[in-house]
Amino acid sequence: MTIFSGPLSMFGAKVEMAAIEKGIVWERVFVPFELATLYEPKSIEVARVYPKKQVPVLIHEDLEIFDSTQIFEYLEDLQPTPALWPQAIELRAVARMLELKSDEVFFPKVVCCMPGRRSQMKDGEHGQAVAAIHEYFAEMNAVLEGREFLAGNFCYADIAFYSAQFFARFLRQPPSADLKNLERWRQSMNQRESVRRVMGEMASYLTAHDIEAEI
Numbered sequence: 001m002t003i004f005s006g007p008l009s010m011f012g013a014k015v016e017m018a019a020i021e022k023g024i025v026w027e028r029v030f031v032p033f034e035l036a037t038l039y040e041p042k043s044i045e046v047a048r049v050y051p052k053k054q055v056p057v058l059i060h061e062d063l064e065i066f067d068s069t070q071i072f073e074y075l076e077d078l079q080p081t082p083a084l085w086p087q088a089i090e091l092r093a094v095a096r097m098l099e100l101k102s103d104e105v106f107f108p109k110v111v112c113c114m115p116g117r118r119s120q121m122k123d124g125e126h127g128q129a130v131a132a133i134h135e136y137f138a139e140m141n142a143v144l145e146g147r148e149f150l151a152g153n154f155c156y157a158d159i160a161f162y163s164a165q166f167f168a169r170f171l172r173q174p175p176s177a178d179l180k181n182l183e184r185w186r187q188s189m190n191q192r193e194s195v196r197r198v199m200g201e202m203a204s205y206l207t208a209h210d211i212e213a214e215i
């Protein structure tokens with residue numbers, strides 16, 4: 001099984017962490033990526049599989065699929081244990097919603113803090129994005145009240161949010177120190193081998209490019 005990703009791919013990191021949690025054997029191919037040019041030139045293999053030319057892409061024998069959530073659903077079917085969606089259907093729906101919110105509501109605000117983005121934004125847009133990031137942190141802190149993980153047991157929603165919040169942190173938008181549940185959750189996530197391997201490697205990549213980062 002091959003996962004095509006990039007050294008700073010938030011979405012690729014989700015898939016890699018899930019594969020490690022499940023004990024799946026996989027190999028990684030990094031597509032061309034530089035901080036200055038980002039994902040240019042596009043990978044020919046990725047462009048062939050995914051018309052939007054984005055990573056992650058997964059190739060497993062004859063199967064070629066894309067999108068971190070779709071790829072994860074395949075991994076969950078392929079290797080059902082440990083399950084990374086809750087068993088109870090309501091909780092499972094909540095977990096799926098939290099994963100979607102992390103990717104589609106929270107992360108786009110984080111992307112607004114990337115260098116170079118600010119000059120492309122309208123007046124006030126950056127400030128609104130920063131406010132939204134911190135509102136989301138407060139919301140997740142409340143979700144974690146009395147809970148070890150976002151949807152009870154550790155699941156893919158935790159993986160998604162860990163990956164996204166790592167970007168907010170190195171882009172100098174860490175959560176406020178009084179969000180204790182969030183910090184307890186992050187420390188607990190940092191104990192996991194999947195997090196240490198995938199996100200630790202991403203932190204090393206950033207450090208090697210003179211950007212302060214740690215898990």
Ligand SMILES: N[C@@H](CCC(=O)N[C@@H](CS)C(=O)NCC(=O)O)C(=O)O
Binds near residue numbers: 010039052055067103
């Ligand atoms: N919904 C997709 C988003 C994938 C995505 O945005 N990938 C980024 C890297 S993290 C990418 O390939 N960007 C390059 C581009 O859009 O040209 C997923 O969940 O996999």
